[in-house]
Amino acid sequence: MDFSLPAKMKSIVASIRELMASEVLPLERELAERGSFTATLPSLEAARAKVRERGLWAPQLPKEWGGMGLSLTEHARVSEELGQSPLGHFVFNCQAPDAGNMEILIQYGSDEQKRDFLGPLARGAIRSCFSMTEPDLPGSNPTWLATRAVTDGEDYVIKGHKWFTSSADGARFAVVMAVTNPDAPPHLRASQILVPLATPGMKLVRNIPVMGHTGDGWASHAEVLYENCRVPRANLLGPEGAGFVIAQERLGPGRIHHCMRWIGICERAFDLLCRRAATRQMAPGKLLGTKQIIQEWIAESRAGIDAARLMVLHAAWTIETAGLHAARESVSLIKFFVADVMGKVLDRAIQAHGALGVTDDTPLAYFYRFERAARIYDGADEVHKVAVAKRILKRYGVEGA
Numbered sequence: 001m002d003f004s005l006p007a008k009m010k011s012i013v014a015s016i017r018e019l020m021a022s023e024v025l026p027l028e029r030e031l032a033e034r035g036s037f038t039a040t041l042p043s044l045e046a047a048r049a050k051v052r053e054r055g056l057w058a059p060q061l062p063k064e065w066g067g068m069g070l071s072l073t074e075h076a077r078v079s080e081e082l083g084q085s086p087l088g089h090f091v092f093n094c095q096a097p098d099a100g101n102m103e104i105l106i107q108y109g110s111d112e113q114k115r116d117f118l119g120p121l122a123r124g125a126i127r128s129c130f131s132m133t134e135p136d137l138p139g140s141n142p143t144w145l146a147t148r149a150v151t152d153g154e155d156y157v158i159k160g161h162k163w164f165t166s167s168a169d170g171a172r173f174a175v176v177m178a179v180t181n182p183d184a185p186p187h188l189r190a191s192q193i194l195v196p197l198a199t200p201g202m203k204l205v206r207n208i209p210v211m212g213h214t215g216d217g218w219a220s221h222a223e224v225l226y227e228n229c230r231v232p233r234a235n236l237l238g239p240e241g242a243g244f245v246i247a248q249e250r251l252g253p254g255r256i257h258h259c260m261r262w263i264g265i266c267e268r269a270f271d272l273l274c275r276r277a278a279t280r281q282m283a284p285g286k287l288l289g290t291k292q293i294i295q296e297w298i299a300e301s302r303a304g305i306d307a308a309r310l311m312v313l314h315a316a317w318t319i320e321t322a323g324l325h326a327a328r329e330s331v332s333l334i335k336f337f338v339a340d341v342m343g344k345v346l347d348r349a350i351q352a353h354g355a356l357g358v359t360d361d362t363p364l365a366y367f368y369r370f371e372r373a374a375r376i377y378d379g380a381d382e383v384h385k386v387a388v389a390k391r392i393l394k395r396y397g398v399e400g401a
């Protein structure tokens, strides 16, 4: 087995590292000081222009849509580099939830939907959001939704209450999961419908405070009401009743992107941990790194990150070579394993920094606040663990565990 990076990827990764260092990392301080994503947007757009100039725009998108046309495993490598900053993916136009929305529009969008929604997203001219989770029903059971879309002539009329519609603030449109076929089997009841945010009846109630921060623009999570929102039936994405299937297809590669982004976060935290260990004097001439407990954190972190990366690349390779269905178990494994490694590495890095670790003078506190959610979104850890264990037990003859 060849673990080396192909020449093409070596050169791409080197260029991305350069741009991350010169254009993206310096913006972290601006974001922390301004405390607002929207206020930082002019600088972010300037960085985006540099990315376009260097031909590194939208690595995950096919070339015909202005991207680099990287495969899933290639993009995974890139995602790790970009993940080292909270702003990396946005600057390169492969941020969630837009990347997932672009992917499903490519796969299921009509010509008109591609022109009106995908084109501007791919150019980075607009943003979008994905509106599925509801406050009153468990997101862990995606077949149970209260939001309804009822046909009325040539339109759908949508009524429902959603929350954690990430990045809705300032987005041009939402991909809304709504029940269109209530009498169908559970997995065939919902559809995905494109709803412009300017549609009368669509109300952004609030950006929900997360760990004490309300956020804004792309870096926010909204509560949204759909009060009899009327959109043309032509806004249906894919076939009616296929919402669940499309969501599953979106989540497979999406989990690879997230997991490699988390590995990027781990690498950044690991680097900070080691720098701290190598520079902080605990007594004259006595470095923090001479303490065995810190050495243990470094060794455990290194092992966890390396194991996580191999697992994610293997899952990406399985999706590419054998399809999403064959990769289901690997994808579930990485979802909870990598989230756990990230939590541990971040915690150790913060601890090693003492009081500095909980300030915004390093990116550690930002990551710690906003990445705790990694164990909840895209399927809570427990859902994935149960799914994996059930599949394994089935091979041992245990049915319906």
Ligand SMILES: Cc1cc2nc3c(=O)[nH]c(=O)nc-3n(C[C@H](O)[C@H](O)[C@H](O)COP(=O)(O)OP(=O)(O)OC[C@H]3O[C@@H](n4cnc5c(N)ncnc54)[C@H](O)[C@@H]3O)c2cc1C
Binding pocket: 097, 130, 131, 132, 133, 134, 137, 138, 139, 140, 141, 163, 164, 165, 166, 167, 221, 373, 376, 377, 378, 379, 380, 381, 382, 383, 386
């Ligand atoms: C930061 C963030 C961003 C998000 N972005 C979006 C977005 O853009 N669009 C969107 O639609 N949604 C989004 N979500 C919502 C997310 O998908 C849901 O929070 C998730 O699916 C869990 O649903 P829930 O919150 O309703 O928790 P519940 O489904 O009520 O589950 C609560 C807990 O129960 C436990 N549990 C659940 N099922 C099982 C089981 N089978 N066995 C054992 N234990 C179980 C788990 O510990 C779980 O955390 C986001 C969430 C967060 C935190």
